[in-house]
Amino acid sequence: MRIVIGSANFLKDYGLKNKKINSKEIKKILNFCKKNNISEIDTSDSYNNFFKIKNLDLSKFRLITKINFDNNKIFQEEYINKIIKNELFNLKKIKIKKYNSILIHNLREFSKKKELIRLNKIMNNFKFIGLTRSIGISVYEKKELDKLIYLKNFSTIQLPLNLLNRSFDKNLLLKLKNQKFHIYARSIFLQGNLLKNTKELNKKFIKFKIFHNLERWIKKNNYKRIDVALAYIQSHNKYINDIVIGIDKLSQLEEIVKSFKKRNKKFPKNLFSNYKRLTNITNWKNL
Numbered sequence: 001m002r003i004v005i006g007s008a009n010f011l012k013d014y015g016l017k018n019k020k021i022n023s024k025e026i027k028k029i030l031n032f033c034k035k036n037n038i039s040e041i042d043t044s045d046s047y048n049n050f051f052k053i054k055n056l057d058l059s060k061f062r063l064i065t066k067i068n069f070d071n072n073k074i075f076q077e078e079y080i081n082k083i084i085k086n087e088l089f090n091l092k093k094i095k096i097k098k099y100n101s102i103l104i105h106n107l108r109e110f111s112k113k114k115e116l117i118r119l120n121k122i123m124n125n126f127k128f129i130g131l132t133r134s135i136g137i138s139v140y141e142k143k144e145l146d147k148l149i150y151l152k153n154f155s156t157i158q159l160p161l162n163l164l165n166r167s168f169d170k171n172l173l174l175k176l177k178n179q180k181f182h183i184y185a186r187s188i189f190l191q192g193n194l195l196k197n198t199k200e201l202n203k204k205f206i207k208f209k210i211f212h213n214l215e216r217w218i219k220k221n222n223y224k225r226i227d228v229a230l231a232y233i234q235s236h237n238k239y240i241n242d243i244v245i246g247i248d249k250l251s252q253l254e255e256i257v258k259s260f261k262k263r264n265k266k267f268p269k270n271l272f273s274n275y276k277r278l279t280n281i282t283n284w285k286n287l
Helices: 023-035 077-093 113-128 142-150 170-178 209-221 225-234 250-260 281-286
Strands: 002-006 040-044 062-067 099-104 132-138 156-160 182-186 242-245
Touching: 002 023, 002 250, 023 250, 062 077, 062 156, 077 099, 077 113, 099 113, 099 156, 113 132, 113 142, 132 142, 132 182, 142 170, 170 182, 209 225, 225 250
Parallel strands: 002 040, 002 242, 040 062, 062 099, 099 132, 132 156, 156 182, 182 242
Antiparallel strands: none
């Protein structure tokens, strides 16, 4: 299990706290990564930020990117060609030949068979022309995996996994691994909420007893929040290849790397939630 750096807040406000990282701090983080064998970065066309960093040489890194496809334009060749042209320009700018993987970011928005077949053709062409080494999907709920029946030669899946969101259980992850999928876990800190004391939580979350119960468990056992959150993730070491982490500053990454190396960390077995409005970040506007 390896660490991948999430770049959603590189030069851009992201999440409920809207905390972005400036160019100077980003370069410190990337230098640390080079020295600590962290060699992959996660990005997306929706972030529209990563490639604006001046004098950025990422030739020593691998990139995974996610594309949000427009439902109304996927059958237009001009639209697809524009995506290809833009991605090739971005790669050239940061001195990378091809993406390690390209994922469909908004698969949940496509349900018709003809749309999925079209996406399959588009993504396989990305791989055929050398834009990426592999293709895959980024999902929020396990029901989206049913669409894989129409997506051939896909080998990468990015999915949410954390203490509260255990919907992708070990049996399902084992099934995916046996099908030779490379699995990335994201949202491992639930956009930082699992690392906060209840007093620090956004008002949207304070009302949920699960956060208060977790805090009592952590205090009772005298554990660090970051160790508890990572203990759950690392218990999936047999199933997960990589974890995508979002950070605000270098010191957070240093703390994560330190915790990552610890052994015998503990997590509460029965403190989780099946409430999708809480565990699925795309539903947070409805909290």
